Amino acid sequence: MLAVDHIHKEFGSARAVSDVSFEVPDGSTFGLIGPNGAGKTTTMRMTLGILTPDGGTIAWNGQRVDGRMRRRFGYLPEERGLYGKMKVRHQIAFFGRLHGLAGRDVAGQTNLWIERLGLAQYADRPCAELSKGNQQKVQVACAALHRPELLILDEPFAGLDPVNAQNLLEILDDLRAHGTTLVLSSHQMWQLEDLCDRFCIIVGGENRRSGTLAELRAAWPTRVLRVAPGSSAVRGLLDRIDGARFVGSTDGRIEYEIPAATALPQVLRSLVDTDAVTTFEAVEPSLQDIYLRAIDAAA
């Protein structure tokens, strides 16, 4: 398990990360979310042992993370980089060796990842000659070749077309199935919502929300209630709920924001008694809603 405990980091007078804590269980996928400059990359760098926290601790399976442990981790940074003149095969093998693979393992894993990522026809070409998407595949191979215990991916889907994004999703699923713990950041909330088990929202270097999606939703103060028909009788009943607020209407349906603690079965019973209700839907907040609210609260 990755345990990040009250870490903070300053660069000169600038505070990059302040009192951030979260835990990532083994084999799970963790989403680190936040706007640009929120401190996500600094948190990732500290987790990898590239930067040392000014305070707090980061532990992997009970051991404090340090520079020696980084060989067991994998990292795909936001800013991609490759040796342009080095051939694809040599590049992947080089990073395999840096992560401790040796002898036949290097060649075997290199060939395996080249095949897996559909890079066979480019294997003996310099990386600079590849398209951006294919370069990204090479970088994924460099980061995951050694079957890391913990793989940290900073914006892994940026620059990928839908087909390659799907391909990457499958690779991440496979890695997780083989026991790799994943920590990733992305601005594509819908992708994270599908992919991650737990989340941490960082704003201004501070931890705003963290937990599973269910826990984040549980902490959300309201729900959106979608009802049809939007007759005056129905609206009159909904208006009488404490804290309810009319949001709008579309296609004969009306939407109300109601307190999360409202007893929905009772509301439904009352509505059915009032009119011939054809639609009654309580909409859970999406990760995007939770994220935007967290940013608004911080502003």
Place this chain on the structure above:
Amino acid sequence: MIGDFLTVFTAEFGRRIRSRPFQIGVLLGVLGILAFTKLPLLLANAFGEAGSSIVLAGDRELVERAKPLLERDFTVAAVESGARAPALADLKAHGAASWVTLQSDSHGGMRFDMYSSDSQSSTAKSIAGDLTSLNIAVATSLPRQRVHDLLRVPYTVHALSSRFSSSRDATKAWSVSYLLLLVLYMLILINGQLLMASVVEEKTSRIAELLVASISPIPLLYGKIAAAVAAGLIQMVCWILAGVLFGGGGSHAGAASDVPDFSGLLGGSVSALEAIAFVVLFVLGLLQYAMLFAAVGSLINRTEDLGSVSLPIVLPIIAGLLISMSALQMPDSNWAVTASFVPLLSPFVLFARIAMSQIPVWQVALGFAINFATVYFVAMLAGKLYRVGMLLYGRPPSLSQVWNVLRT
């Protein structure tokens, strides 16, 4: 740590050896040494042959006496009677470059007129030099051999501190040391700057973050530096082999006595200890400068800045070369002795002194100790800067920020 170092070393060394700048550098170096050692001789021979054939004419007695003197440096193609001015066709008819007419002058001596297809003042000067003893003999009626002997003041040089038994040996050693110092200068400069370019390339291509996420920056830095040193050693071997193969032209230069003599590379002028000292000082010097180049390179983000930030490191290299050149002439001067103990200058100056003087053992030991200590000190500073610099993007750090990093 060792595994990481070897992985980086192997990859970096392979990249360096396969890189176009390295291969071009080796080739240009070999061609440069070829030109440096052979060109003066070729030019001298070419000009010498063109101007070496002459026709003698004029006063018969003077011509008879002058002919053996001139035949030391020239081929006398023909002897003509009379003192007429020849035409160009006359020169061509004899295949000669010059027509020299000898005559008695009004003061009892002699004079000559030279008619040449190309007005080579050096040929006339050479003829005048060859005929000086004859001129005095004619004017004073002394035997020419007596005049010849009088013109040569006998002397012996008794060197009190030099390690060379003759001035010829000293000149030979100077030539070889001069060449080796140039090789040292070029190798340190080229390999240091190539390393710096490699570090900047890793930063600009953003692969640096991936590298330091995989291994500690220290084996990364030292692996790269070791690869630069190994590549430099290969270049050095190629260049010195070129010097050995092409050197030695001066010993049979014939007409070109001013041509540098590099035959000492084959033996005699460079002892085994000097060769070892050269290699060790090359490695120590390259280590010092390579680490500085790499550390400074890690602080910048644009290849356009390479020139400006490398200048402060290039300056001591140039200073080291210039001081070592003067140390070749005066290896025991206070200036040379002091400079041989100054970090960064020492690799150049200490070698010049070792090559040209019998310097005390304690000075050699102190010089090497200072160089080893400099490597250690620079390695620590470079490690600190590199560790921080590799993740530094955006505006380059100010001097005060660099100082803060070095103090931590």
